[in-house]
Amino acid sequence: MLHRRAVDALDASAPLLFFEAVHGSGKWTVLRQWESGAGSRRSELRLLYRSEGLPATSAGLTRLLWSSLQHQLGHDLTDLPEDDALLDDAVARGLRQIRRPVAVAVHGVERLDDGAFDALMHLLGSGIRLILAGIDVSPLALRAQRRGVYYSMLRDRETLLTLSETRALVEERGAALTEMASKVLHEATTGHPGLIVTCLESLPVETTAGLVTRDRALMEFLLGEPLDEEGSDFVDFLRTAARVPRLTTAEAAVLTEQELAPRYLSRLLELSLGRMVWHPLLQERVFRWDESLRLVLMQSAPPPRERKDDLVDRFVAAARVAGDDELLISSLVHTGRLDEAEALLREQIWDLLPNAMDPLWSSLARLSPLQLVDRPALLSARLRLSQSGPPSPASLRAVSGAAKVLVDCVDAGAPWKRMGSLIYSIEFALHARERERVIELFRRARGLLGDLVDADAAEAAGGREMSELLLLAETVFRSGNTIPAAEIAQLAAQLIEADPVGRDPRGERLAFARRLMLHDHRARGLEDGFSPEELLSGPELLWRDADLVVTAMTLMWNDLDDGDFAAADAQLHAAAVRVHDPEAWPILMLMRAHIAVYRQSPGELEAFIAAFERGTLSVPGPFAQQSLSQMQRVTDHLSRKVGRAVPSPGYLPAFPDGGRPFYPRTQFTVHLMEALYALRAGRREALATALSQAVALTPRRELGLYTLSSASGEEVQSLREIAEDVPGGTRLGLERALRFAGNTLNPGVDLSEREQEVLRHLRAGATNPEMARALFVSVNTVKFHRANLMRKLDVTSRDRLLQKADQFGL
Numbered sequence: 048m049l050h051r052r053a054v055d056a057l058d059a060s061a062p063l064l065f066f067e068a069v070h071g072s073g074k075w076t077v078l079r080q081w082e083s084g085a086g087s088r089r090s091e092l093r094l095l096y097r098s099e100g101l102p103a104t105s106a107g108l109t110r111l112l113w114s115s116l117q118h119q120l121g122h123d124l125t126d127l128p129e130d131d132a133l134l135d136d137a138v139a140r141g142l143r144q145i146r147r148p149v150a151v152a153v154h155g156v157e158r159l160d161d162g163a164f165d166a167l168m169h170l171l172g173s174g175i176r177l178i179l180a181g182i183d184v185s186p187l188a189l190r191a192q193r194r195g196v197y198y199s200m201l202r203d204r205e206t207l208l209t210l211s212e213t214r215a216l217v218e219e220r221g222a223a224l225t226e227m228a229s230k231v232l233h234e235a236t237t238g239h240p241g242l243i244v245t246c247l248e249s250l251p252v253e254t255t256a257g258l259v260t261r262d263r264a265l266m267e268f269l270l271g272e273p274l275d276e277e278g279s280d281f282v283d284f285l286r287t288a289a290r291v292p293r294l295t296t297a298e299a300a301v302l303t304e305q306e307l308a309p310r311y312l313s314r315l316l317e318l319s320l321g322r323m324v325w326h327p328l329l330q331e332r333v334f335r336w337d338e339s340l341r342l343v344l345m346q347s348a349p350p351p352r353e354r355k356d357d358l359v360d361r362f363v364a365a366a367r368v369a370g371d372d373e374l375l376i377s378s379l380v381h382t383g384r385l386d387e388a389e390a391l392l393r394e395q396i397w398d399l400l401p402n403a404m405d406p407l408w409s410s411l412a413r414l415s416p417l418q419l420v421d422r423p424a425l426l427s428a429r430l431r432l433s434q435s436g437p438p439s440p441a442s443l444r445a446v447s448g449a450a451k452v453l454v455d456c457v458d459a460g461a462p463w464k465r466m467g468s469l470i471y472s473i474e475f476a477l478h479a480r481e482r483e484r485v486i487e488l489f490r491r492a493r494g495l496l497g498d499l500v501d502a503d504a505a506e507a508a509g510g511r512e513m514s515e516l517l518l519l520a521e522t523v524f525r526s527g528n529t530i531p532a533a534e535i536a537q538l539a540a541q542l543i544e545a546d547p548v549g550r551d552p553r554g555e556r557l558a559f560a561r562r563l564m565l566h567d568h569r570a571r572g573l574e575d576g577f578s579p580e581e582l583l584s585g586p587e588l589l590w591r592d593a594d595l596v597v598t599a600m601t602l603m604w605n606d607l608d609d610g611d612f613a614a615a616d617a618q619l620h621a622a623a624v625r626v627h628d629p630e631a632w633p634i635l636m637l638m639r640a641h642i643a644v645y646r647q648s649p650g651e652l653e654a655f656i657a658a659f660e661r662g663t664l665s666v667p668g669p670f671a672q673q674s675l676s677q678m679q680r681v682t683d684h685l686s687r688k689v690g691r692a693v694p695s696p697g698y699l700p701a702f703p704d705g706g707r708p709f710y711p712r713t714q715f716t717v718h719l720m721e722a723l724y725a726l727r728a729g730r731r732e733a734l735a736t737a738l739s740q741a742v743a744l745t746p747r748r749e750l751g752l753y754t755l756s757s758a759s760g761e762e763v764q765s766l767r768e769i770a771e772d773v774p775g776g777t778r779l780g781l782e783r784a785l786r787f788a789g790n791t792l793n794p795g796v797d798l799s800e801r802e803q804e805v806l807r808h809l810r811a812g813a814t815n816p817e818m819a820r821a822l823f824v825s826v827n828t829v830k831f832h833r834a835n836l837m838r839k840l841d842v843t844s845r846d847r848l849l850q851k852a853d854q855f856g857l
């Protein structure tokens with residue numbers, strides 16, 4: 048029997064049981080099974096009614112029930128007196144005469160008027176057990192609670208079918224599904240009987256193929272069972288709440304009665320329409336809809352009964368009560384109050400700027416960028432809602448117009464106002480992919496910021512200025528210029544620490560600035576400047592794309608230094624799947640490309656490099672940061688791997704610290720590469736020099752030996768032995784590389800001794816005549832061996848030959 052759990056649950060010991068379940072859940076079927084004698088209370092006399100037409104007085108209801116009992120028992124009961132005042136005593140005597148318990152169930156109680164409900168409550172005094180069933184019984188349960196009546200509640204989940212019951216219902220409907228299709232159907236419908244039947248009848252092809260989805264099933268169901276239930280507060284709440292992607296308990300309380308709000312949110316969870324998530328900005332848990340289901344409800348359900356303007360006013364009021372500035376801005380934009388939305392967003396631009404296409408910002412996404420030319424904060428937000436890639440003509444015209452509006456503010460006015468205008472101008476130039484313009488504006492912003500931090504003007508900085516500074520730091524980091532981003536973050540952190548209450552009321556701005564600084568230290572190979580535990584713990588609770596990417600890349604360096612390439616890539620992959628548009632973060636794509644080299648994954652390497660090239664404004668050539676000239680060696684190595692020049696990631700000017708190596712990690716990596724190449728070329732003196740230079744760069748923090756992943760175990764062992772003769776060589780910890788040495792995909796290429804000699808000379812950059820002289824052979828012989836190398840490695844160019852030889856550890 049289907050619904051066995053629900054039928055058994057109707058035999059609860061409470062004198063009053065509320066049975067609450069949505070359309071199509073089988074409430075009436077359950078009640079009919081119960082009425083026919085199913086369940087554990089076999090001796091109970093059971094009466095079932097629909098709410099329509101029930102008498103609104105206790106006397107009328109009592110006489111109706113008494114007539115039903117007389118009919119069911121088949122013999123005469125004591126007739127009830129004509130005087131209504133004598134009914135209670137007569138009923139009590141009659142029930143003693145029956146000597147069996149009596150239970151009454153009413154279906155559709157949300158349509159009961161006050162008189163009928165009071166009449167039902169009156170029956171409890173006669174010892175009759177009541178079951179009140181409907182779509183929304185919470186208001187009645189609250190009334191019973193206020194009367195002090197003890198009751199229990201049977202909820203939606205008790206009507207949901209198990210997987211075995213789903214199979215039974217499918218067979219009962221004459222359908223034949225595979226085990227996989229049955230499981231998919233059960234998951235898509237969560238076991239809701241009405242949805243299951245709808246899928247079998249209206250979506251037979253998808254259901255049989257195991258392709259039915261929750262949103263498709265719900266849409267088909269609502270076409271036949273629209274949410275137009277009169278008198279249901281829950282249905283009204285559902286249709287109204289679906290207008291926003293998330294809401295707090297306080298916001299829900301504005302949309303319905305205060306006491307009903309937590310009940311209704313709990314019910315949305317029970318129906319699997321969404322989930323509760325922690326919202327760091329609000330510092331509380333909020334209900335977030337399953338967006339696909341929310342859209343179905345909005346499209347299929349009748350609109351709320353309120354006028355649209357009144358409804359939006361309620362959302363504005365709810366947002367103000369909850370301090371939910373995201374919802375407030377969305378509601379203001381929805382009603383066309385753009386100036387109010389702009390003023391609010393400018394105060395918290397970094398805090399509130401959407402990561403990407405968050406459904407809460409859908410009202411802004413419907414606006415053309417051209418409507419926001421004189422509103423830089425809203426325009427910045429609107430541009431974030433678009434996917435990465437070539438900017439649209441409308442957005443290009445908008446940023447061009449906005450730049451003209453900002454030009455006067457950039458050149459004149461109060462210092463912090465000029466800084467804000469420069470920051471927005473950089474955002475717009477970056478969107479327009481105007482590389483030289485970005486560089487020029489950044490130079491001006493960086494110079495002005497140095498003056499502001501060191502001058503009396505620093506005292507004038509408030510929360511708005513800090514939010515704009517962090518927007519600049521995030522924008523610069525997104526563009527791939529991690530070092531300048533960290534320097535902006537360091538200056539912002541200094542200002543925030545001087546007045547944390549006024550400049551960082553939620554404590555999130557300083558945390559982000561320090562994450563940028565911590566990433567910079569690890570990327571450069573320097574010691575952590577402060578304890579990382581609090582900044583890097585719980586990345587699953589982070590919600591901004593910027594926080595996710597910076598945290599993942601910071602954690603990645605530890606895994607990379609440990610030689611755990613899979614774990615390092617997993618950190619970046621976790622961030623990539625959570626952010627809206629990974630390609631909007633070129634630096635993320637570049638780091639994944641580097642790790643693909645060490646993981647020996649040429650397919651991923653090509654894909655990530657291509658994504659980096661699409662997103663970056665960098666161009667092949669020397670780094671803008673001259674002190675990073677050694678990094679060019681690393682980029683050149685990456686270029687050889689893909690067979691073309693890869694752009695250098697840093698194109699904005701940076702200001703290195705004085706008195707210590709600026710980027711010891713990269714220089715350390717370069718020296719290890721030089722040592723490995725010297726070992727393969729048999730140049731022992733150059734090998735010792737390279738190891739000595741690597742030792743000099745080794746700080747207290749152990750740097751990774753990942754560049755030796757292309758070396759064989761024998762080569763690493765040789766490097767260790769030579770390092771022991773180098774002063775301080777043991778500090779390199781080369782034994783750590785033995786864990787992943789030889790971790791290459793060797794295709795079984797067998798090179799002759801002469802071919803190996805030619806390969807070593809090719810790595811050293813020798814020409815054919817130079818190799819011929821060194822090997823005492825003719826140029827044609829050298830060409831013969833080079834041709835054999837290319838044939839064995841299946842390549843057609845020198846660069847590709849060296850790339851594949853490195854990949855296979857030859």
